[in-house]
Each structure stands twice: as C-alpha cells, then as structure tokens.
Amino acid sequence: MKKIVVLTGAGVSQESGIKTFRDSDGLWEEYRIEDVATYEAWENNPHLVLDFYNQRRKQLQDVKPNPAHFALVELEKKYDVQIITQNVDDLHERAGSKKVLHLHGELKKSRSSIDDTMIYPIDGWELKWGDLCEKGSQLRPHIVWFGEAVPMIAEASRLSMQANIFLIIGTSLNVYPAAGLVHYVKPQIPKYLVDPNDCKIGDTKNLICIKEKAGIGVPLLIDKLLNDII
Numbered sequence: 662m663k664k665i666v667v668l669t670g671a672g673v674s675q676e677s678g679i680k681t682f683r684d685s686d687g688l689w690e691e692y693r694i695e696d697v698a699t700y701e702a703w704e705n706n707p708h709l710v711l712d713f714y715n716q717r718r719k720q721l722q723d724v725k726p727n728p729a730h731f732a733l734v735e736l737e738k739k740y741d742v743q744i745i746t747q748n749v750d751d752l753h754e755r756a757g758s759k760k761v762l763h764l765h766g767e768l769k770k771s772r773s774s775i776d777d778t779m780i781y782p783i784d785g786w787e788l789k790w791g792d793l794c795e796k797g798s799q800l801r802p803h804i805v806w807f808g809e810a811v812p813m814i815a816e817a818s819r820l821s822m823q824a825n826i827f828l829i830i831g832t833s834l835n836v837y838p839a840a841g842l843v844h845y846v847k848p849q850i851p852k853y854l855v856d857p858n859d860c861k862i863g864d865t866k867n868l869i870c871i872k873e874k875a876g877i878g879v880p881l882l883i884d885k886l887l888n889d890i891i
Contacts, residue, residue: 729879
C-alpha cells in the first residue's frame with residue numbers, strides 16, 4: 662500500500678470557522694504574539710495566556726470538520742495516510758483520520774510546566790489557574806510557543822522521507838521548521854499543493870498545484886487519487 666503524507670495548515674481549519682493567525686481578521690489582529698504565544702508571555706501574564714487558549718478551546722466546541730477533513734479520511738480506503746498538521750485543533754481526529762501528528766501541540770491538552778512528559782486531556786474548554794500536575798506545578802497549554810523547540814519535527818521529517826505521494830494543504834509554508842518538511846521528500850515523488858494563493862515552493866520538483874480553497878480542492882484531488890486519474 663502506497664504511503665501518502667499530508668502536511669496541513671491553518672487554511673484547512675479556517676473553512677470550519679476557526680480564525681487563522683495570519684489573515685487580516687485573524688487572531689493576531691486582537692493579540693500581540695509576544696503577549697500570548699511565547700514562554701515569556703506565560704511568565705509575565707499567565708492569566709492572559711490561559712484566557713486566550715480557553716477562548717480558542719471554547720470556539721472549537723462550536724465548529725465541525727469540513728469537506729477537506731472528510732476527504733482525507735476517504736483516502737485511507739486505498740492508501741496508508743499519515744497527516745502531519747500545524748493545527749492545534751482536533752478536527753482531523755473528529756473527521757476520522759487515524760494517523761495524525763501534531764507539530765505545534767494540541768489545544769485540548771495541557772501539560773506540566775516543569776515536566777514536558779506529563780500531558781493531560783482537558784475536560785471541557787477551560788484550563789484554570791490552580792490546575793496542577795502531580796508534581797505540584799501549574800498546568801500550561803500543550804502548545805509549542807514561538808521560540809520553543811518543536812519536539813515532533815524529527816518524527817515528521819522521518820515520515821516525510823517515507824512518502825510515495827506528498828500533499829500540502831492550506832499552509833503558507835512560512836513557519837519553520839514545518840515549512841522545511843517538503844525538502845525531506847524525495848525529489849522524484851509527486852507533490853500536490855492545494856492553496857488558492859501562489860503555487861510555488863522554491864525549486865521544489867514534481868510539484869502540481871491546485872489553486873482552490875481546501876474545502877473544494879482537497880475533495881477534487883482525493884477523488885482523482887482514489888480513481889487513479891493522476
């Protein structure tokens with residue numbers, strides 16, 4: 662069974678109604694990155710950081726997977742599908758995808774602020790000041806903040822090297838190290854980019870572009886892959 666590795670970004674979740682960070686009406690218009698998405702922010706104003714992610718978690722309860730998420734699940738009928746996502750929501754899992762690697766953490770989880778291996782599911786949408794791990798430290802969002810290491814990047818790189826087909830969906834490829842994963846894919850492997858914007862990734866070879874939003878472009882691409890049209 663051929664292995665398809667899929668790199669997804671904010672453009673996939675956006676069509677479910679989740680605000681992205683980089684659009685003109687996105688989350689960064691309301692908050693400074695430095696105030697909510699760095700370890701320094703956590704040290705300086707943990708209550709603001711907790712509230713920021715609580716509000717995102719609350720919003721996540723009201724949105725649903727969209728056609729792009731469901732189309733990727735259909736792909737599992739014929740291929741070994743591995744999703745690598747930059748998104749922190751659980752929409753891929755809720756749609757039914759079996760293999761999902763989260764590069765930047767998971768919104769519905771918390772972890773110890775002194776032991777990164779202690780990770781917990783969040784019941785509901787609220788993580789409160791005073792919620793502690795077994796070691797007595799405050800629980801923080803299980804999110805990779807700007808300036809922090811990306812623990813899963815080595816595994817994502819390894820998976821990218823195994824791809825027989827590589828899909829890139831809804832990501833600007835502006836955030837590293839995630840943007841560098843395409844360079845781990847073997848040059849001869851076909852790569853498909855679904856994005857309504859410019860379709861070019863440096864000198865990436867064997868790149869086929871579908872200039873559509875994820876909700877339209879992904880079902881079209883998956884239909885062709887399932888029917889051996891491409």
